[in-house]
Amino acid sequence: MTTGRRGLAISRALLWPALIVAILLTQIPLVATLYYSFQEWNLLRPGQRGFVGFDNYVKVLSDGSFLSSLGNTVVVTGSAVVGATLLGLLFAVLLDRKFLGQSVARTLMITPFLVMPAAAALIWKWSILDFTYGMANWGLSLVGLPPVAWNTDLPAATVIMVLIWQYTPFAMLILLAGLQSQSREVLEAASVDGAGPLRTFTSMTLPHLRQYVEITVLLATILLLQVFDPVAIMTNGTGGSKTLSYLLYERAFIGLEVGEAAAYGVMTVIVTIIVATVALRTLFKVFSEEGLMNR
Amino acid sequence: MTTTTLGLPVTKAPAPPVRKPARWATRRIRGIALTTVTWIAVLAFFFPVVWMVFTAFKPESQAATLPPTFAPDLTLDRFQAVFDRGMLPYLINSASASLGSTLLVLALAIPAAYALSVRPVRNVRDPLFFLISTKFMPVAASIIPVYMLLQAVGGLDNITWLTILYVGINLPIAVWMMRSFLAEVPREIIEAAQIDGAGLRTEIFRVVLPIVLPGVAAAGLICFIFAWNEFFLANLLTTQVARTTPPVLGSFVDGRGQFLSVLSAASTIAIVPVVIAGWVAQKQLVRGLAMGAIK
Incomplete structure (x- = not known):
């Protein structure tokens, strides 16, 4: 192989364009956000722009909407991740078995992940969860239960439902890959040795799946921490559904408070970094265990 | 059970x-x-x-009924209504932003992934984790400076700028996925080509790319799906000329009249390209997602 200095130079030349584009498009705006967050800057009063130190941060932390929307983010993200992972595990186990129409069933199952989130949010809100004409309440009436005013009384729950619906296929795919990577011989050996299916599942399959469950939870958490679409489309942040991204959007583009919104942005980044650090560490552990990083 | x-x-x-x-x-x-x-x-x-x-496929009068209408008079009338309201330009905008950004992403990601797997640079881990960490940062946190910049240069409501921003969103995913696919190419094939005196270009285009073509398709498809479905940036940065499909769907909700079937028709049109593509390329899609997530 062409190693040595020339090989390395070529490799660098291949790598740098992508890195430069990534830095320009993602890092520079972040630095600018940090800079804005130390400024007093309302778009309605462009003349009064100036450096104000940590004023915006004091405002953010003493306002109360930051903490409450941090709480909302934890509840929405947490329930959606747990819900999607559990349902994903259930469907992965069901679909791992050979049965009539297995591949069609899998095709249908991955569809919610492909559906445009804006369309999913609108259809759930107006077609499934509508108080008068929604299919959910019609289903409840069939079993004799009273209708629920999902959209007005339980806005956060409607957002969580859509998120679970869209992310269950994502969890299922990762967990299914985990199930299929189990060695058949080991499972057969367990069965020959007299282990029942329940025993095999709890003492062999579940431990094997552990790292796949971890990856699912981490990736879903990171993706869902940024959730915006269903909040903006279904609830406008009412009733405990105002997540950090929506709060920031509201401050910047409705309140036109650039400096304050930037401070919200920085705080959001800090929260994400804390979660992502944990995530990266675990991902890296998985990597090292599989020896993938050393090749 | x-x-x-x-x-x-x-x-x-x-x-x-x-x-x-x-x-x-x-x-x-x-x-x-x-x-x-x-x-x-x-x-x-x-x-x-x-x-x-x-x-x-229902006429508007049979869409929102109690109990639901299960045997309606089927009609294509509502699809016609969607296009009568000027949906086509938005679909074209969506297609060009998604296709354009996907091609750009692949052009940047394939060489970068090549440098991270086949012809490794000295420290593979750092660029890889830098790239994925940009994915962890909420888009909301960098939106304010991006908006200000685009406003300053007259780049709001401009499909080219939206396309460029989508490159930033999808580049990390594509690099990670391509890297996993490239790592599976047998080293012997590449070494044989190098011993035969093949240049870098022959090595990439004639030897390696044909082998990983399904992987390229998978990475491209996933980037296309994410761009096609993107709501947050499209909603904020475009208004009319460059407006894409996701933020337009909400306008089919009509506060005064019945709208459920026209909304459903618009949503169906919006999700069909990606859902069909996802079904057809299911194998690659599943492999790509699993690869990106696990390896």
């Missing part, structure tokens, strides 16, 4: 020890029951999509 699933493939192992007819029959009944349960669960999960497409 789910636990029996893992026992079942075992029964198909060559030469089962003693086959007692009674046990075989119970297993078969259990299998049929489990298949039924699986199908009910899958269809329940898929129901919102079915209902959306079904509603799109």
Whole structure:
């Protein structure tokens, strides 16, 4: 192989364009956000722009909407991740078995992940969860239960439902890959040795799946921490559904408070970094265990 | 109930020890029951999509009814209405932003992934983790400076700028996925090509790319899907000329009249390209997602 200095130079030349584009498009705006967050800057009063130190941060932390929307983010993200992972595990186990129409069933199952989130949010809100004409309440009436005013009384729950619906296929795919990577011989050996299916599942399959469950939870958490679409489309942040991204959007583009919104942005980044650090560490552990990083 | 699933493939192992007819029959009944349960669960999960497409073919007067109309007069009238309201330009904008950004992403990601797997640079881990960490940062946190910059240069409501921003969103995913696919190319093939005196270009285009073509397709498809479905940036940065499909869907909700079937028709049109593509390329898609997530 062409190693040595020339090989390395070529490799660098291949790598740098992508890195430069990534830095320009993602890092520079972040630095600018940090800079804005130390400024007093309302778009309605462009003349009064100036450096104000940590004023915006004091405002953010003493306002109360930051903490409450941090709480909302934890509840929405947490329930959606747990819900999607559990349902994903259930469907992965069901679909791992050979049965009539297995591949069609899998095709249908991955569809919610492909559906445009804006369309999913609108259809759930107006077609499934509508108080008068929604299919959910019609289903409840069939079993004799009273209708629920999902959209007005339980806005956060409607957002969580859509998120679970869209992310269950994502969890299922990762967990299914985990199930299929189990060695058949080991499972057969367990069965020959007299282990029942329940025993095999709890003492062999579940431990094997552990790292796949971890990856699912981490990736879903990171993706869902940024959730915006269903909040903006279904609830406008009412009733405990105002997540950090929506709060920031509201401050910047409705309140036109650039400096304050930037401070919200920085705080959001800090929260994400804390979660992502944990995530990266675990991902890296998985990597090292599989020896993938050393090749 | 789910636990029996893992026992079942075992029964198909060559030469089962003693086959007692009674046990075989119970297993078969259990299998049929489990298949039924699986199908009910899958269809329940898929129901919102079915209902959306079904509603799109109803006349408006039969869309929002109590009880739901299951035998409506089917019509294409609502699809016509969607296009009469000027949907086509938005779909074209979506297509060009998604296609353009996907091609740009692949042009940047393939060489970068090449440098991270086939011709490794000295420290593979740092660029890889830098790239994925940009994905962890909420887009909301960098939106303010991006908006200000675009406003300053007259780049708001401009499809080219939206395309460029989508490159930033999808580049990390594409690099990670391509890297996993490239790592699977047997080293011997590349080394043989190099010994035969193939230049870098021949090595990439003639030797390696043909092998990883399914991987390129998978990465491209996933980037296309994310760009096609993107709502946050499209909603904020475009208004009319460069408006894409996702933020337009909400405008089919009409506060005064009935709108459920026209909304369903618009949503169906919006999701069809990506859902069909996802179904057709299911194998690559699943592999790509699993690869990106696990390796």
